[in-house]
Amino acid sequence: MQRIEAIRHMAQVVTQDDLLTTSIGQTWDDWWNYKPADNTFFTGILGSVTTTALGLAVSLPHRRIIAIESDGSVLLNTGVMCTLGKERPPNLTVVVMDNGIYENIGGPPTHTSANTDLAKMAEGAGCLNCATAREADEFDRQFRRMLDDGQMGYLVAKIEPWAKHKWEWKDRKATDGVEDKYRFLRYVEKLEGVVIHPGAVQN
Amino acid sequence: MEPSTQTPRYAQMFVEGLKEANVTVVAALPESLLAGVYRLCAKDNALRYIPVTNEAELPGICAGAYLAGKKGIMVMENSGLRQACEPIARFAYCHAMPLVMAMSFRGEWGERNWWGHNHAQTMEPILNALRIPFRFIARLEDIKPAIRKAYYHADSSSWPVAMVFTGECVEVPAYAKD
Numbered sequence A: 001m002q003r004i005e006a007i008r009h010m011a012q013v014v015t016q017d018d019l020l021t022t023s024i025g026q027t028w029d030d031w032w033n034y035k036p037a038d039n040t041f042f043t044g045i046l047g048s049v050t051t052t053a054l055g056l057a058v059s060l061p062h063r064r065i066i067a068i069e070s071d072g073s074v075l076l077n078t079g080v081m082c083t084l085g086k087e088r089p090p091n092l093t094v095v096v097m098d099n100g101i102y103e104n105i106g107g108p109p110t111h112t113s114a115n116t117d118l119a120k121m122a123e124g125a126g127c128l129n130c131a132t133a134r135e136a137d138e139f140d141r142q143f144r145r146m147l148d149d150g151q152m153g154y155l156v157a158k159i160e161p162w163a164k165h166k167w168e169w170k171d172r173k174a175t176d177g178v179e180d181k182y183r184f185l186r187y188v189e190k191l192e193g194v195v196i197h198p199g200a201v202q203n
Numbered sequence B: 001m002e003p004s005t006q007t008p009r010y011a012q013m014f015v016e017g018l019k020e021a022n023v024t025v026v027a028a029l030p031e032s033l034l035a036g037v038y039r040l041c042a043k044d045n046a047l048r049y050i051p052v053t054n055e056a057e058l059p060g061i062c063a064g065a066y067l068a069g070k071k072g073i074m075v076m077e078n079s080g081l082r083q084a085c086e087p088i089a090r091f092a093y094c095h096a097m098p099l100v101m102a103m104s105f106r107g108e109w110g111e112r113n114w115w116g117h118n119h120a121q122t123m124e125p126i127l128n129a130l131r132i133p134f135r136f137i138a139r140l141e142d143i144k145p146a147i148r149k150a151y152y153h154a155d156s157s158s159w160p161v162a163m164v165f166t167g168e169c170v171e172v173p174a175y176a177k178d
Helices: A003-013 A026-034 A049-059 A071-076 A079-087 A118-124 A136-148 A177-192 B009-020 B035-042 B055-067 B085-095 B114-129 B140-157
Strands: A019-022 A040-042 A065-070 A092-098 A130-133 A153-158 B023-028 B048-051 B071-077 B100-104 B134-137 B161-165
Touching (some): A003 A026, A003 A092, A003 A136, A019 A177, A026 A065, A040 A177, A049 A065, A049 A071, A049 A079, A049 B023, A049 B048, A049 B055, A065 A071, A079 A118, A079 B048, A079 B055, A092 A118, A092 A136, A118 A153, A130 A136, A177 B055, A177 B085, B009 B140, B023 B035, B035 B048, B035 B071, B055 B085, B100 B140, B134 B140
Parallel strands (some): A019 A040, A065 A092, A130 A153, B023 B071, B071 B100
16 A cells, blocks of 8 residues: 555545644645645654644544654654553544655665564553554555544554655645644634634733 | 652642643653642543653643643653653744643752752753743742743743742652751
8 A cells, every 4th residue: 555545545534624633754745635624733743743633632522633643753752652542532543654664764664664563562552443454445444443433543554665656846735834833723723713822912 | 658648738739820821731741849740630630631651742742732722731850851852842943832841840959869960950951952931930929820921921922931840839858858
């Protein structure tokens, strides 16, 4: 399965009412082109994609929260699995795009290409609904189930290294991290009917 | 030795201060100097208390709470600043993310643990290097105003701030009760 296939399957199920975080890397450009709205916080911090989603999930328990992770990001902060395993937020689904390499920097292998099994790690950490999908239809089935089963989910998508699909410059994610924050924040303000970042107090 | 179950005054005021500032998410790595705070938060149903395995988890959890329109706080020992330094720096410099952190001041004047001094020696240089405004909170009456103002400061500057608790605002180590 290529990552773009998994992303396309996700785009069929994710709605404008869901909120997402994504890992840095080529996943950004893929999801940028398929996201249904500004409902994704493009997290520019490896190791903090799932934690940010956890903060969203416990704060908005009525809303589906999805973290689109990468193997490199998960491996950088594996203790998060244990925190997830304790908290088990029922509205959170973590999807790990696991290609077994650090593709953006030329392809040195991550430990998942050796002996590390992220789904088994998550299960051992206490997470619920941990699964690995190797084919696109299996990924689709598992993702749909995890989104709607009322329990947390941890889905590892074993994707092929070296993405075949390349985005042209005009189609690549064009925003920086500050714009990403404000786009997401203003989206949540409308979605939830709240004020997160007001203007200055006059005096 | 069994930990104390009594609620110290500083911890009570800390948690009251959180509630008055509308904080709902407390993410923490428990340690000894703010022990009463962790105990109180863990049993308070009005707070979502999330103990973590590593301080590097804290910034993301609090950023997520902020982006959801809620108020979160990171609570840790000052040594945790070093563990959390990378995500704090990234959230600040990449995303202009307000974060409020509270840390105990291990390595205060009179520290009798050899391993505790490096926490104090490195804390201020790191906070200054990150350009994070911080205040020492040493008196009980300063706890609530400090917490309230920390959110004003972080939110209006879109930047992290730190409160460093010491003096009357932390547990008194047994060796210091003289």
